[in-house]
Amino acid sequence: MQNNTISFRVQPGGTLRGEARVPGDKSISHRSIMLGALAEGTTRVTGFLEAEDCLATMNAFRAMGVEIEGPENGRVCIQGVGLHGLRAPKDPLYLGNSGTSMRLLCGLLAGQHFDSVLTGDVSLSRRPMKRVTEPLRSMGAVVETTETGTAPLKIKAGGGLRGIRYDMPVASAQVKSCLLLAGLYGVGQTCVREPAPTRDHTERMLAGFSYPVDRKGDTVCIQPDGKLVACDIDVPSDISSAAFFMVGAAIAEGADVTLQHVGINPTRTGVLDILRLMDADIQVLNTREMGGEPVADIRIRSSRLRGVEIPEELVPLAIDEFPVLFVAAACAEGETRLTGAEELRVKESDRIQVMADGLRILGIDAQPTPDGMIVRGGKLSGGRINSHGDHRIAMAFSMAALRAGGSIEIEDCANVNTSFPGFVELARKMGLNITAICGEIL
Ligand code: S3P
DSSP states (O other): OOOOOEEEEEOSOOOOEEEEOOOBOHHHHHHHHHHHHHSBSEEEEESOOOSHHHHHHHHHHHHTTOEEEEEETTEEEEEOOOTTOOOOOSSOEEOTTOHHHHHHHHHHHHTSSSOEEEEOOTTGGGSOOHHHHHHHHHTTOEEEOOTTSOSOEEEEOOSOEEOOEEEOSSOOHHHHHHHHHHHTTEESOEEEEOSSOOOOHHHHHHHHTTOOEEEETTEEEEOSSOOOBOOOEEOOBOHHHHHHHHHHHHHSTTOEEEEEEEEOOTTTTHHHHHHHHTTOEEEEEEEEEETTEEEEEEEEEOOOOBOOBOOGGGTGGGTTTHHHHHHHHHTSBSEEEEOSOGGGGGSSSOHHHHHHHHHHHTTOEEEEETTEEEEEOOOBOOEEEEOTTOHHHHHHHHHHGGGBSSOEEEEOOGGGGGTOTTHHHHHHHHTOOEEEEESOOO
16 A cells, blocks of 8 residues: 655755745544535535545545545535444455544544444554554454554443543653544543643534533533534635754755745644744744634744753644754754654654654764754765655655755655645745655656
8 A cells, every 4th residue: 555656855055935825734634524424404514625544544534434525626515424333344444544533533433332443544653542442442442453562552432431530641642532533422520631641632622513522721522412513614725844944944045935825733833933033034924713723824034043951841742843844953053953853753653763754864963862963063965865765754754855955866755645635746836846756766
């Protein structure tokens, strides 16, 4: 199922200029399908991310009998089947590269009256699933994993779930969302406490579907047996995709980029805070609210970045942006230190090791640590990088070419389509000299 025959070649120099709307938010797009499917009535989504990860979620719900039209130009129409209307899928549900699909679906499926099996690609089959299966078991779910706690996940129709109070050991929105979805089916209340704030799209969207969610401080609680009422969802642009162009514009000479309609949910804006600490020239303009999520246009211009110690409380709020933030650090004056980010080691790749290896190939002093990295800003050379099939690594190193002394070749880039279809075309339009090549670079 894996296609690793696309490489990127990016010529050095150039700049980024102009206005762009990057594709829809991945986290919100997944949730729009899940909650739309469980709602009563028709949910219409605009701005949906037509990328492999979200299509995997969509196909899983189709396989469970949900009628979904689209996607067409970001439009999707879901005929909700209600909380108890899903049907047993005939085959295992293949979720590709998508951790969000697997972890959230695991919670939702634990509450169904049918068996199901969740599988994924090589990367997803290596990622830790005990973080969801253990609390689900304490709710009464019957879920089997491999011996090491990885997929395939075999979920059995059990004797019913009971609500729990769960203190999450890791700050994870996927774990929180998994348990809230299972909590829709438990007996009694389910409460999840987070050690640090994580993205709250599930809670916001449940409220948008008229399902009460109770937040008190660091704990969010849900009661079972309510109902979700269909609604319209306008998905903002993904700040995690915008981040590549923000860093690109900050590090390039003479750059001036405006990214339109970007979601600026405060549980996602760590990248803005970190870039501002690094002295990036960023303006957040025209802030507005769209269907329960704050949105703005973000303008960013060439900046003289400086190295910083990244405050640990910002880590969960920027968790997907570190690959490109390491590129910013490589172009900054002085040292940048990241700590408290061991989660990066269990993303689509080990993002600490893979980024440190790549930066070193480009001549940067990057020292990986168990929970972060120390990067000393310097002069980037060209070189050949292996992205290890990780979309965000591929896009981060593409931007590095704006400041490199030679061309950068990046291998194994097909998975950019899991989150950012059209990345190469948009990056070219904005001024990056990037080409996608089918087949390995020799
Ligand atoms: C996501 C949560 C984050 C993030 C992932 C998407 C979500 O994972 O890294 O890309 O949609 O809930 P964790 O919650 O595991 O940190």
